[in-house]
Amino acid sequence: MEQFEPVVVAFCCHYCAYTAADMAGSKRLAYPANVNIVRVPCSGKVDAIHLMKAFEKGADGVYVAGCLEGDCHFKNGNTQVARRVAYVKRLLDEIGIGGKRLEMFYMSAGMGERFARIATEMTEKIRDLGPNPVKSALNKKKGKAVA
Amino acid sequence: MITAERKPLEEIIASVKPFQRILLVGCNECVTVCAAGGRKEVGLLASALQMHFMTEGKTIDIKEITLERQCDPEYVEELNVHMDQADAVLSMACGCGVQEIARRYREKPVFPAVNTKFMGASERQGVWAERCQGCGDCLLGLTGGICPIARCSKRLLNGPCGGSTTGKCEISPEVDCVWQLIWDRLKALGMQDRYEDITPAKNWQTGRGGGPRKIIREDLAE
Numbered sequence: 405m406e407q408f409e410p411v412v413v414a415f416c417c418h419y420c421a422y423t424a425a426d427m428a429g430s431k432r433l434a435y436p437a438n439v440n441i442v443r444v445p446c447s448g449k450v451d452a453i454h455l456m457k458a459f460e461k462g463a464d465g466v467y468v469a470g471c472l473e474g475d476c477h478f479k480n481g482n483t484q485v486a487r488r489v490a491y492v493k494r495l496l497d498e499i500g501i502g503g504k505r506l507e508m509f510y511m512s513a514g515m516g517e518r519f520a521r522i523a524t525e526m527t528e529k530i531r532d533l534g535p536n537p538v539k540s541a542l543n544k545k546k547g548k549a550v551a
Numbered sequence: 552m553i554t555a556e557r558k559p560l561e562e563i564i565a566s567v568k569p570f571q572r573i574l575l576v577g578c579n580e581c582v583t584v585c586a587a588g589g590r591k592e593v594g595l596l597a598s599a600l601q602m603h604f605m606t607e608g609k610t611i612d613i614k615e616i617t618l619e620r621q622c623d624p625e626y627v628e629e630l631n632v633h634m635d636q637a638d639a640v641l642s643m644a645c646g647c648g649v650q651e652i653a654r655r656y657r658e659k660p661v662f663p664a665v666n667t668k669f670m671g672a673s674e675r676q677g678v679w680a681e682r683c684q685g686c687g688d689c690l691l692g693l694t695g696g697i698c699p700i701a702r703c704s705k706r707l708l709n710g711p712c713g714g715s716t717t718g719k720c721e722i723s724p725e726v727d728c729v730w731q732l733i734w735d736r737l738k739a740l741g742m743q744d745r746y747e748d749i750t751p752a753k754n755w756q757t758g759r760g761g762g763p764r765k766i767i768r769e770d771l772a773e
Contacts, residue, residue, distance in 0.1 A: 451591075452591075452595055453591065453594045453595055453598065456594075456595055456598040456599065456602075457598060459602060460598050460601060460602050460605075495560070495595070495599055498559070498560040498561070498599070499560060499599050499600075499602050499603040499606070500603060500606045501602055501606065537605070537606040538602050538605040538606060540608065541604075541605035541606070541608055541609070541610060542605065544608070545610060
């Protein structure tokens with residue numbers, strides 16, 4: 405059987421995590437290609453529906469990366485989204501997807517190593533959890549559409 | 552506003568499970584403000600249901616629509632064009648909205664997706680508290696604008712009971728003794744003499760004690 409390659413979506417704040425990803429690149433730090441970055445103007449811009457839709461469309465894992473506590477460019481977007489992430493984690497548990505597939509991280513723009521480490525650890529964690537259970541239904545649907 | 556909370560997903564899932572095409576209807580009024588059944592919550596619930604059924608290897612059709620108001624027939628009419636393509640309706644409005652849909656579309660099963668709670672006000676972001684019980688005979692003018700019917704655990708009309716301690720109610724240290732609040736307010740207004748007035752036993756017939764209520768404005772009613 406082919407090894408499962410997870411699809412991980414990372415919502416990264418422009419002012420910290422996205423720049424940290426850039427920093428990781430500049431430092432030639434490798435991180436898994438499984439991580440798909442979505443740049444957002446502030447982590448607080450990420451709504452519960454964005455997280456849910458990512459899973460609905462087949463992401464195996466999702467995380468939001470915002471500024472360190474107290475460092476949000478827009479005052480408190482990072483703490484607001486952290487509460488939203490906690491809410492969606494509970495929702496994912498309720499519907500059988502599993503809240504563990506969603507996480508919140510904090511970092512500064514200079515933390516290239518932390519970005520690469522989190523990307524690697526999250527990918528490995530999702531690999532261990534296995535594919536998002538909605539995927540088989542999605543594949544069936546796609547198969548039907550092709551047929 | 553009328554406040555509500557989403558029902559546990561397990562209960563919602565059980566109610567819509569036998570159906571393939573679901574019309575999920577939100578409301579732009581009270582339940583939007585208390586973040587229970589507005590457009591956003593409709594989107595989240597649709598996504599959650601879809602994913603749940605996908606994990607069971609089943610896909611369902613969920614049509615999302617949010618009406619301006621679900622308790623007025625004029626707005627509920629907007630569902631006409633969608634009803635033919637729905638096997639059941641899941642409403643995120645308060646009980647009034649659910650019942651209006653049930654009344655208008657007698658042949659369609661309608662299920663509530665929220666538990667309607669109380670008439671309340673927002674204390675701060677994300678916190679709503681009960682403020683009115685619709686007793687039908689408002690006495691806020693006597694009590695400094697603070698309601699002992701909705702906010703006293705015993706609905707006392709003439710001062711606190713013996714359970715009032717340091718301004719808190721005996722049912723929980725989180726609950727203010729409303730009579731403490733009323734006294735503080737009357738004092739601030741220099742209207743302490745109001746506290747001495749004895750309020751006679753309340754006629755509960757103007758509230759639910761008189762059965763289901765109705766308002767008829769003859770100048771407006773057709």
